[in-house]
Amino acid sequence: MLNVLIFFLVFVIIIYLISALFSIIAPFLLLAILLLIFYKIYEYIFFKSRKFLDIKEEIEIYIEEANELNQHIEELKQSNSIFEKNDYGIAQIEDMSKHNYKRKELDKFSNSKYVYNCSLSVCRNAQNKPFHYICKYFNIDKSEESLEYFEELLNNFSAVEDGKEYLVKKKEKILKGIEYKIPFLIKKFSNKKIEEKLGFEQIDFSDLYFPKYTMQYISDGGNSSMKAEVLFNLDNLERFINYLAEHIKWQKSVAGQRALMTPKLRELIKENDNYTCRICQNSIENEPNLLLEIDHIIPLSKGGMTEVENLQTLCWKCNRRKGTKIL
Numbered sequence: 434m435l436n437v438l439i440f441f442l443v444f445v446i447i448i449y450l451i452s453a454l455f456s457i458i459a460p461f462l463l464l465a466i467l468l469l470i471f472y473k474i475y476e477y478i479f480f481k482s483r484k485f486l487d488i489k490e491e492i493e494i495y496i497e498e499a500n501e502l503n504q505h506i507e508e509l510k511q512s513n514s515i516f517e518k519n520d521y522g523i524a525q526i527e528d529m530s531k532h533n534y535k536r537k538e539l540d541k542f543s544n545s546k547y548v549y550n551c552s553l554s555v556c557r558n559a560q561n562k563p564f565h566y567i568c569k570y571f572n573i574d575k576s577e578e579s580l581e582y583f584e585e586l587l588n589n590f591s592a593v594e595d596g597k598e599y600l601v602k603k604k605e606k607i608l609k610g611i612e613y614k615i616p617f618l619i620k621k622f623s624n625k626k627i628e629e630k631l632g633f634e635q636i637d638f639s640d641l642y643f644p645k646y647t648m649q650y651i652s653d654g655g656n657s658s659m660k661a662e663v664l665f666n667l668d669n670l671e672r673f674i675n676y677l678a679e680h681i682k683w684q685k686s687v688a689g690q691r692a693l694m695t696p697k698l699r700e701l702i703k704e705n706d707n708y709t710c711r712i713c714q715n716s717i718e719n720e721p722n723l724l725l726e727i728d729h730i731i732p733l734s735k736g737g738m739t740e741v742e743n744l745q746t747l748c749w750k751c752n753r754r755k756g757t758k759i760l
Contacts, residue, residue, distance in 0.1 A: 472618070472622065475618070476619065476622075476623055476626070479616060479619055480626070480630050484614070485630070488611055488614050488615075488631075489630070489631055489632070491611075492607055492610070492611060492631070493632070495603075495607050496607065496631055496632050496633060498603075499600065499603050499604055499607065499633065499634075500632070500633065500634045501750075502596065502599070502600055502603065502724065502749060503600055503634045503636060504634075505596070505749055505753055506592075506593050506596040506597060506600065507637070509589045509590070509592055509593045509596070510590075510593055510642035511642075512585065512586050512589040512590070537655065537656070542651055543647075543649070545647075547571075547644060547645060547646055547647060548647045548648075548649055549570040549571065549646075549647070549648050549649070550649055550650075550651065551570070551648050551649065551650055552650060553650045553652075553659065555570075555648060555650070556648050556649065556650040556659050556660065556661050557659070557661075559648040559661040560661045563646075563661060563663045564663075564672075564673055564676045566648060566661075567646050567663060567673075570648065571646060575677055575680040575681055576681060577681055579677060580674065580677045580678060580681060581733045581739070583670060583673055583674055583677065584674055584693065584694035584739055585694070585733065586665075586670060587667065587670040587671060587674060587694055587695070587696075588694050588699065588726075588727055590642075590643070590666075590667060590670065591667060591696060591699060592724070592726045592727075592749070593642070594667065595724060595725075596724050596749065597636065597638060599722050599723070599724045600636055600724075601636065602721075602722045603722045604628075604633060604636075606722060608627070608628070615627065640666065643664055643665050643666045644664075644665045645662055645663065645664045645665065646662070646663045646665070647660055647661070647662045647663075648660065648661045649661075667696070671695050671696065674693055674694065674695065675693065675695075678693055691738060691739065691740065692739050692740050692741055692744075693739065694727075694739045698727075698739075698741075698744075699727045701741070702727050702741070702744045702745065702746055703725055703727070703746050705741075705746075706745065706746035708725060708746070709746065710723075710725065710746060710747050710748035710751050711745045711746055711747060711751075712747055712748075712751040712755070713748060713750070713751050715748050723748055724748065724749040725746050725747070725748055725749075726746075726747055726748070726749055726752045727744055727745075727746065727747075728744070728745050728746075728747045728752050728755065729743055729744060730743050730744070730745050731743055
C-alpha cells in the first residue's frame, strides 16, 4: 500500500513539473510555429512572384547548358564492362537439414555478373594477383581489343570526374551572378529550393558507376566466407591498362609504338592543343569552366588507334556531337 502511495505521489509531481514547464515553453513554441508558417507563406509568394520568374527566364539558357552537361556526364557513366563471367544458369537451393542450421553466410551468395563464387584458395590468390584472376574468371582476353575497351572506359570516367568538378563551378558561377537579386532570408534558409525552382538538375557525386569485380568464397556449411574485391576506379583502371599492355601480343601495332590512354597522356594532348577545342576553338581561357575531353580522330571502332597523332582535344559539346563520326 505504501509503495502504491509513493508511486502515485511521484506521478503527480512529474505531471505538475511537465505542465509547469509547458506553460513556460508553450508561448515560445507557438511563436516558432507562427514564424515558420509566416516564412513558408513568404517563400511561396517569392517563388511565384514576377521578380523570381524574371530571374529564372534571364538565366534559363545557362541552366539548360548546365543540365545538358549533367546529362552528358550521366551518359558517360553508362560506359560499363562488357566482360563478365560465364552464365551457367540459376538454381534454387532448399536446405532440408533436420537440424535447421542457420547457415547465415549463404545469404551473401550472389549471381551478379560482377561476382565469381570460387574456392577459398582462389579467393586468397586473387588478393595477391587480382588482375590475373579477373581476366581468368570474367573472360577478359589479354588482347588489343580488351585494352582499347578499358582505355575508352578510363577516358570516359576521367571525363566524368572532371565534368562533376566543372559542373559545380558552372552552377556556382550562375548562382553568384544572381545572388544580389535574391532576398536575404530566401538565400539563408532556402538555398536548395532556389536551385530546384530555377530548374537545376541534381548532380550525382557518387562513384557507384565504377565497376567492382568480386571473387567470393562461401563455405559449404554456410558458416564462413571471404571475398576479394577490385574497384575499377581511375587508379585501378590505369594499373589494369598497364597490366594488359604488358601481356598483349601486339597485332595492330608494334610493341613500344603505341601510346596508352592514361591521365598523363590525356593531359599531354590538352597541353599540345593549348587547352582549346579543335572544332569550335573554345578554350579554358575564354571559358574557365569548360570541360575538355580527349577524342580519337579516327574512332577505335573504325580502326583508329590510341596514338598522339590520332588524339585531339574537344569540348564536351563538340565531342558529344561528333560521336563516332570522322570529321
